[in-house]
Amino acid sequence: MGIISSVGRSTGGAIVINGRPVAIRHHTWQVIDRQTWSKTRVELSGGSTYIGPYGGYVEPPQLTSRVTEQQEIWLRDEHGKEVPLRLSNGGFPVRVGHRVVISGVEIDGHSWLVELQNVDTGSRKQMMPNWGQLLNQAGILRRPTWTGLTEVEKGLRIIGIALLSWLFASLMLFNAAKIGFMPDSRAEHLQEQVRALNSQSMGEPDRKTRRVLEGKAGSLQRELDQASAKERDTFLIWLNGLGISLTLGTLLWLNKGTGRYRRQLAEAEQQLNQALCLPLPKQPMSSKALA
DSSP states (O other), rough: TTTTTTSSSEEEEEEEEEEEEEEEEEEEEEEEEEEEEEEEEEEOOOOOEEETTTTTEEEEEEEEEEEEEEEEEEETTOOOEEEEEEESSSSOOOTTEEEEEEEEEETTTEEEEEEETTTTOOEEEEEEEHHHHHHHTTTTTOOOOGGGGGGGHHHHHHHHHHHHHHHHHHHHHHHHHHTTTTTTOHHHHHHHHHHHHHHHHHHOHHHEEEEEEEHHHHHHHHHHHHHHHHHHHHHHHHHHHHHHHHHHHHHHHHHHHHHHHHHHHHHHHHHHHHHHHOOOOOOOOOHHHHO
16 A cells, blocks of 8 residues: 555554564645545346236336445645545545544555544544454454354354264264273173074974073063163263263364454454554644645
């Protein structure tokens, strides 16, 4: 930006944000000319026509217009250098002869115009929506993706995190059982015994012995049903516990990163606002600039 890097009357200093130097620049200029005009943009959208055997309809198109205020201010520094400043979407109240302080920041050789102030009237105009956007563009404070999501998007992300957490928990439990980390299943042992007794009873010719084997198999089947229900409940407890833990851990990690970013941003905003609130020049510019 040519205005910020000008050699006119400038003040300022440097601060350090997140280990990176940020230079603050204040340049005083004299308004020598100003022009204001409006720019209208007209858009035509929509509209349709339908004609059928039983009639039809005609929907006229929608005509919309948008008016934006454009402003061009010519400025001169104390060395006689003249530059134009073009503004849109809301002008800056100045008159010819007013003194204007243009404030900006410089980071790694790149400059951003952040504020205009009319010394004679005290009015200010912010040129950046917020400091977070500037610091994110400069790569000093990267904004976490989570902070830029809407409530609906956050809800969908939470559902996705929960589903992935439960899936990962299931894989962990199955692999733990496969490698022997989990205790042996009593239900599997009982099931093998029931199958063996049923096989013996089917091949036993003696009716009395067969009934005894069938009774033992029935008794073991009841134990098998109880053991299966208990192991199923235990598996669900482990699954839900791991799934909830992974989900909460992920959300806490995201919240921790967001909280750290907000604290760093608040400290950076305080530093930048203090650096911008420097005393403005009380003396008029030189006669050379006013000529």
